[in-house]
Amino acid sequence: MNASEIDRAQFLRRTAGLGLLAGTAGLTAFPASAAAAPRRPRLSLKGVAYDVGTGFLGADGRPWWRDDVMRGEIRAIRHRLHANWVSIYGSDVRRLTETATAALDEGLTVSIQPRSFDEPQEAQLAKLRAVAIEAERLRRCHDREVILAVGCEFMLFTPDIIPGANFFERIEYLQAGEFDMPELQRKFRVFTARMVKVARTHFNGRITYGAAHDLENVDWSLFDIVGLDYYGYHEDPAGHTQELARFRRWGKPILILEFGSCTFTGAPELGGMGWDIVDFSGEVPVIPPQYVRDEQTQADHLVNMLRVFTAEGFLGASMYTFIAPDAPHRPDDRPHDEDMASYSLVKVLRKDSADPASPYRWEPKKSFHAVSDFYLTRR
Incomplete structure (x- = not known):
């Protein structure tokens, strides 16, 4: 299949068929290298992730894009x-740069x-080099901090670490269970060091770096900040403390680059697999009838996790x-309300909901208001 022919439905359909998790548990152990960092009950960076268009195997994640x-x-x-922070990610260097400029101009x-x-x-x-040059220029021109994240989940997204001609073949290779994880981790670390x-x-x-928190064995000595994509679920906050404790051993600030929940009852328990409720087997995506739209559940989960990260004394968190x-x-x-399987704080109403290149407007969800209230009271 040609990379340019992969659209969102195809991507999610094939990924769901392979049973992909946002982080694949149990594949590796993590190092214990440095003394634990002191805990401070404060979340300095209160953020949100913003996608300028992530290429899914050659496709543009945001085909309708306007600077205004x-x-x-x-x-x-x-x-x-x-x-007070926006975590900007995506595939196009110009969009990354212009969005970062707009955010810095707003004081973020x-x-x-x-x-x-x-x-x-x-x-x-080569792309990182171009982004790093632009990020350094922006850093010198603005009073607000600019942080560079060298990438995200290389073991899954990047060729020639895990065998496979494309993303799906790499997942299939992992699922087969016959791999030399130390060798895969060695290749991962070699590429990560080159990016650094x-x-x-x-x-x-x-x-x-945006690490899959339960897959990648990152050498955090190379970085200034431990960066995690964290979709763990625990009813008791102590479970999060236990799961995240190993990252304190590096003695560095911890930044949650991603966490979140979709917009239906039971979504927080599914973590990074919440999108998988969509049935893509037909001509149009369908939400099965057992799933109930629930904006309050999403809102409650995000605020609960922000409280966890604040209590842990992390540098920041962006949902x-x-x-x-x-x-x-x-x-x-x-049945076709795809926003139920979305992690977004706002709901998108497109002029033509069947056309991904159609103009849109958006409205806040309950999660938007809940996070807004949390951030406003903790300035």
Whole structure:
């Protein structure tokens, strides 16, 4: 299959068929290298993730893109959500740079992360170089901090670490269960070190990485900040403390680059697999009848997790994600309300809900208001 032919439905259909989790548990052990960092009950960076368009095997994750729309969304993040940090990610260097500029102009701290599926390693290195140069320019021109995230979940997204010609073949290889994990981790660390070298050469601010928290054995000594994509679920906050404790051993600030929940009853328990409720087997996506739209559940989970991260004394947390234009809300068509399987804080109403390149408007969900209240009272 040609990479350009993979659309969102195809991507999710094939990924669901392979049983992919946002983080695959039990594949590796983690190091214990440094003394535990002291805990401070404060969340300095209160953020949200913002996708400028992540390439799914060559496709544009946001085919309808306008700078004025982006700037309006950034203003909403600053002045209506009351965030002080935006975690910007995506595949297009120009969009990353322009969005980061807009965020800095609004007084937001910025992290910038180039992200795509299946780009060759050399292409990723070249893209990171371009992003690092732009990030350094922005860092020098603005009073707010710019953090560079060198990438995200390389073991799954990047060729030539895990065998496989594409993302799906790499997942199939892992599922087969016959692999040499130390060798895979060695290749992962070699590529990560190359990315860090590029970042350090062209960027003088703090750097981090978006790690699958229960898959990748990251050498955090290379980074200034431990960065995690964390979708763990525990009814008791002590469970999160226990699960995240191993990352304190590096003695570095911890930044949650992603966490979140979809918008239906029971979604928090599914963590990074909440999107998997959609049935893509037919011509149009369908939400099975057993799932009930539930904005309050999403709102409660996000606030609970923000309280956890605050109590843990982490540097910051950004929920995934502000907006998901590829999962439109269909208020009068419940079986096709893809927003139920979305992690976004706002619901997207497209002019033509069947056309991903159609213009849209958005409305806040209950989670938007809940997070806004949390951020506003903790300035």
